[in-house]
Amino acid sequence: MRNFKMARWAVGFGVCLAALTMSGCETTTSSGVVGANRQQLLLVSSDQMNQGAAQAYTEMKTDAQKSSVLNKDTAMLNRVRTIAARLQPQTQVFRPDALNWNWEVNVLESDELNAFCMPGGKIMFYSGLIKTLNLSDAEIAVVMGHEIAHALREHSREQMSQALVAQGAIGLGAALLGLGQGSANLANQGYSAFIATKFSRNDESEADRIGLELTARAGYDPRAGVTLWQKMMNASQGSAPPEILSTHPASANRIQEIQSLLPAVLPLYEAARR
Numbered sequence: 001m002r003n004f005k006m007a008r009w010a011v012g013f014g015v016c017l018a019a020l021t022m023s024g025c026e027t028t029t030s031s032g033v034v035g036a037n038r039q040q041l042l043l044v045s046s047d048q049m050n051q052g053a054a055q056a057y058t059e060m061k062t063d064a065q066k067s068s069v070l071n072k073d074t075a076m077l078n079r080v081r082t083i084a085a086r087l088q089p090q091t092q093v094f095r096p097d098a099l100n101w102n103w104e105v106n107v108l109e110s111d112e113l114n115a116f117c118m119p120g121g122k123i124m125f126y127s128g129l130i131k132t133l134n135l136s137d138a139e140i141a142v143v144m145g146h147e148i149a150h151a152l153r154e155h156s157r158e159q160m161s162q163a164l165v166a167q168g169a170i171g172l173g174a175a176l177l178g179l180g181q182g183s184a185n186l187a188n189q190g191y192s193a194f195i196a197t198k199f200s201r202n203d204e205s206e207a208d209r210i211g212l213e214l215t216a217r218a219g220y221d222p223r224a225g226v227t228l229w230q231k232m233m234n235a236s237q238g239s240a241p242p243e244i245l246s247t248h249p250a251s252a253n254r255i256q257e258i259q260s261l262l263p264a265v266l267p268l269y270e271a272a273r274r
């Protein structure tokens with residue numbers, strides 16, 4: 001009898017797991033005007049991701065401080081923080097809980113053309129991105145909106161979940177309970193694991209969509225999405241292509257896709273300006 005029950009449980013679990021693996025089991029965001037509603041495979045918990053990210057972010061800041069490259073340019077820091085402060089309230093369209101995140105925004109003095117938002121809202125901008133591409137406020141908002149969108153959609157958590165399944169290194173039951181070896185070690189992986197998340201093209205497309213809506217709702221001209229990515233593309237022809245493109249693979253028609261989103265988000269921009 002017990003075996004029978006166990007067998008039924010195992011079959012049920014297997015079916016559930018297969019369904020989970022095939023189609024995902026939940027989605028992290030509401031859809032907004034141009035957002036995403038794809039189902040996602042999420043085995044690691046948000047808390048674990050956010051905890052790991054917070055620790056990694058602190059380590060990164062400490063290292064940057066030691067090397068005297070943290071928030072060197074006060075004017076630039078204020079500019080970036082002002083833009084972030086306008087974007088953050090807009091996140092509630094996609095997920096109300098993001099308003100309660102422990103958001104942080106800092107600027108790293110570096111020639112790298114890079115920026116990221118770790119799980120839970122830990123944002124880092126590299127001064128090189130703003131200086132080298134001579135970004136306008138609206139273009140900074142587009143980059144930041146895009147990075148925030150990755151965090152709202154929990155793309156890193158999804159990547160981590162997929163990696164756990166792919167590795168098969170831990171018991172999936174344990175992973176479902178959040179007790180997996182891999183996930184338990186998350187906090188110890190250092191910040192590289194969080195910065196170097198390589199997003200899929202699908203993730204990129206979702207982040208472009210949600211990011212553009214955040215930009216427009218915050219009252220920044222979403223048409224800056226076109227000029228921003230044109231600048232990025234031009235820079236990628238040079239000898240030192242933007243680091244941001246190595247973790248954010250672009251589709252060939254990214255600019256066209258952004259252009260096709262403008263009719264939906266421009267009214268939000270007009271409304272926000274009133």
Ligand SMILES: [Zn+2]
Nearest residue numbers: 199204207248
């Ligand atoms: Zn991206």
